[in-house]
Amino acid sequence: MVEPLAERTRDLYAAAEQRLLGIIARQLADGLDAPGWAERKLAAIQPLRRASQAVVDELGKTVTTEVHDAVADAYNTGHRAAVAELGALPDSARALVDDTTPNAQAADRLAEQAVNVVTSTHSAILRTVVDKFRQVVAEVTATPLLGIGTRRQATQDAMRRFADQGITSFRDKAGRRWQLTSYAEMAVRTSVARAATEAHARTLTDAGVDLVVVSNAPRECPLCRPWEGRVLTLTGPAGARTFEVEHATDDGRMIPVRVAGSLDEARLAGLQHPNCRHSTSAYTPGITRIEQAKPDPVGYEAGQRQRAIERNIRKYKRRSAAAVDPAARKAANAKVRQWQKAQRDHLAAHPDLRRNPAREQPGASNLPAPRREATPEQVEQARVWSGDAQSVREMSDDQLAAALRTPLDDRARARIEGEADRRDLAQLLDRAAPGGHLTDDLATLSDSELGRVLGHVDDHDALRIAAELDRRDLAARLPGVRGDLVGLSDDELAARVRHAITHGLDDVPELAAEANRRDMLARLFPGGQLAVDLTAASEDELAWCMQYADGDEMARIGAELDRREPVDMPTPASSGDTVDDLLADRDALAEAMQPAPDPEGWGALADDEQFAAEAARLARTEGEEPEERRITRAEARALYDEYVYRQYLAAEDDLRGVLLNKKAQTAGHDPVSLFSGPARIAHARASDELKEWWQEHGRMTQAEFIEKATGREQRWAAGARKNESDQQNKR
Incomplete structure (x- = not known):
């Protein structure tokens, strides 16, 4: 019931193995007859490693999901099978089973064990790929020197041996040598079988059933043959024995039952070994009829012969995938057809066997379809799809643009956009914060660029950015300053100027005024702070600086102006009357500022007609002429x-x-x-x-x-x- 669940994992490993063999074969065949072949091949090990790593990483992610799904399905299958077998139980017992859901923790534990067993082989895959690649290069390089063949012949011979051995092979604790696909299929098939049988046994135990009977599977192996059709206990002690139990439907009636041992004892003796096809089912005393098991050693040998034929078909298909010249591929394909004929003859001689085409192919299909030459855009598309993060980083801007011109899914497009953003940010940081320190002239950066840089500088530079943005907000509110130009970078402003001149637009003076404003900021506020030496600045420039100065900087500007035109400030009045002292200080300050006009007239100096009109209106409201009044309300x-x-x-x-x-x-x-x-x-x-x-x-x-x-x-x-x-x- 659960055997097909392991086939998906086997197909994943077979496809990965075929893909890795193809990568190695294409890498070796490239420039095979050119001088310096060995040096170029050894220099290409890192790209080979990255391509292989991408295959292994994707394989690990997919296998983890597949194994968890397969084990969960197997666990649920075993649970449902046990429920179906409990039809003869009392209603109360069936209700108990129906209310009991499969143990998710047990399924997760079995799945995690299977994932660890299978993925533990992944570390050997990359090592095998690189080691075998170096070994092939060394053998091919030495062959022409020994005069025993050409470079092409030596490459084909080495790849044939490599394909026969598989991408990676290792020995288990028992000393048996396994290939990657065989070991993965065995491990997952064993895990799903364990999940199904454990769920089955747990469900029966929860319902109070302690006896099970072993199935009679065709073509049984010698390990399982002694246990076929035997009754076992789920929780009892080991050892064969006979005891009496109550009839399932006839209350009070006791019947003898012969037990061959416990289920754990049978498993220790070999039952339900890896790839075993035997299962257990509930034994209901007085109802279950045990079928007499018939040994089938001939059928077992026939099944093993079928497995050997399937291995040979896969073997020559791998040789075809690893071929570096047409002659070798043709010979491998001929052997595939020869072994496929042997398979048909074997099945005709044993009608009870069934053919599973999936076991005869390393991937999901037969021989690859003819390939058309890929366009440069398709090549870059494939690099984005199948490569790792380092591969995308190694692509040029033109190559990324070529990949974007092809159909891409959201994940691939996001990888390109993420790499483009990374490059833009790196270039921006090189310009805005060389060496990790913010540049002195922030006017060259736009508002959006300052925002991107903010998260990559220290607290001191972050405060400088905040001060620059505040200064720009202030400038945008000043008369004569265009707010849409303040947030542009110098490059963007220069582009606007070129566009305006080229198309004869009428905003060239405003663009020039903004450029002049930035030049003054860079000269008078270097690094965002008021210049230390203000002696070279004119009075008009100092007055202009007041628009952007903070409190301390305003005090420095005032001190510089006082230094140029010193004024003896009057002594504060101290008559004891607070109001009179305040008015006296006001009059003394106005007198000291002569010949400057009264503050009420400053608005007129700034061409502020509204200010002057408001002052006149307030004077008339008081019933006085402006020149005669003293203090208004x-x-x-x-x-x-x-x-x-x-x-x-x-x-x-x-x-x-x-x-x-x-x-x-x-x-x-x-x-x-x-x-x-x-x-x-x-x-x-x-x-x-x-x-x-x-x-x-x-x-x-x-x-x-x-x-x-x-x-x-x-x-x-x-x-x-x-x-x-x-x-x-x-x-």
Whole structure:
């Protein structure tokens, strides 16, 4: 029932063996009559090893899946066979068996053992291929020197011996020599048979059945012949004996049963050996009728003769696959036909034998069909399909492109795309991070290139990339800068310029402006940082740098401008009135900046008409002409933010940071928020020290500040003062 399950594995190994023989034969036949043949062949060992490794790797993956499937199928087959044999059991016992599923762990264990046994031969395959290849080259090289034949004859003789021996052969513990396909088929057939019999025995045992009878298989071997038709126990002790058991259907009736021994005892004596075709079935006392076994030594010899004929057919088919010249292939094919005729004559003389064509061919078909010459694209397609990762890496860009022009499956196409991505990334890293360190000029890289490089640099360079991307985001928002050009690399920008000039487009000035912006960045921000020496930069360039500078860099730019035009800054006012001091400092700063215009007019200098119109509108809202007004409510609101921050800094310095009470600290409130807004909220969150500080230095809401700064009464100011007073009185 499970014997055909092993044929799939045998076919896989036979096809792999034939493919490896073909690889070796083609490698040897290439340039056979050319000078320096031996040197070129020995230099080609590495490509031969890679091609053979690809075959072995694919074979290992496929065999693992096939063996697990075959063992699982065999285990389920044995379980179902046992269930079918239990028809005479009581309903309760049958229900127990029906509810019991096959033991998946046992099937996995048997499958894993079979995979280990079969794949343990794979390490010898590559060694045999390389060793035999070197041996053939050495023999062929020596033959013409000895004057005993030509190079072509010597190659054919060596390959014939190689094909007869097989790709790899080894000896087992008993000293028997095995070929690759024979050993793989034997191992898998034994494993599936063990899986079926173990599932069968386990199912019977779970149902309470302990007796089985051995089948009567035709053409039995001498090891199994003593056990045919005998009753065995599944769990009992070894040794023949007779005992009484209850009749299966007649309650209370005892009948004698002769037991030849236990199943384990029979297995130790040779029953169910590798390739054994005997099985066991449930023995139901009083119902099972045992067929009298008849020895068939003649049939056994006939079966062994059929196996020998099949081996010879496979032998000469391997010779045909390993042939390096037409004459040798023709002779091998003639021997194949001769042994096929012997097979037909043998089957005619023994009608009880059946022919299995699959056992007569090393692969899945007969002699290979005539081949057409492959195109270069098909050759590259085959390299992608059958080669390993190193083979794809050795292909040039043109060869990969040729393979892409042929029909490919998703896996092969993904291999090409993955190799193309790897090469693109390698080239990008050579340009963007030579020696593992990020290049100084990041303007040459596009946004997408910086994104790809980000995962291949250290933390310091990653921060530089982040800063460069932030600078580009800022530049894209600046007036006069095109956002779609900022993220391009220098090469992409140059391509856009060439395209614009060639086609007479009108965006050449904008492209030139972007190129000039990058030149200034490279000169004034080398490596993404403001230049150390700013003395050579003009004032216009320093002003331009402010667009991209951070806080520290802005301070350096300001210091450089102060160095060029030093100004004596006025001493801060300290009258004791915070509002008056703030206004006095503002007026003193404006005076020190003369002849520069008032800040309200800076928008006009930048041609910002909207800014100037808004300033005029605010002045008219206050009922004053622009040149006559003092401070508007809008200006007072802006000054209030500075007042709050000054108060906060002074209080934090005086109180050493003790501004919030414990409850406010736990809630995570911002201490700056205490210096503005309603007094009741501020006092509820302030520390006792801050409340005392406010009693001395005062605390103003925005309405109070605007009233004092503008000199105009505010409707909310009186209420704010009363609330502050009430809160102080509560202390």
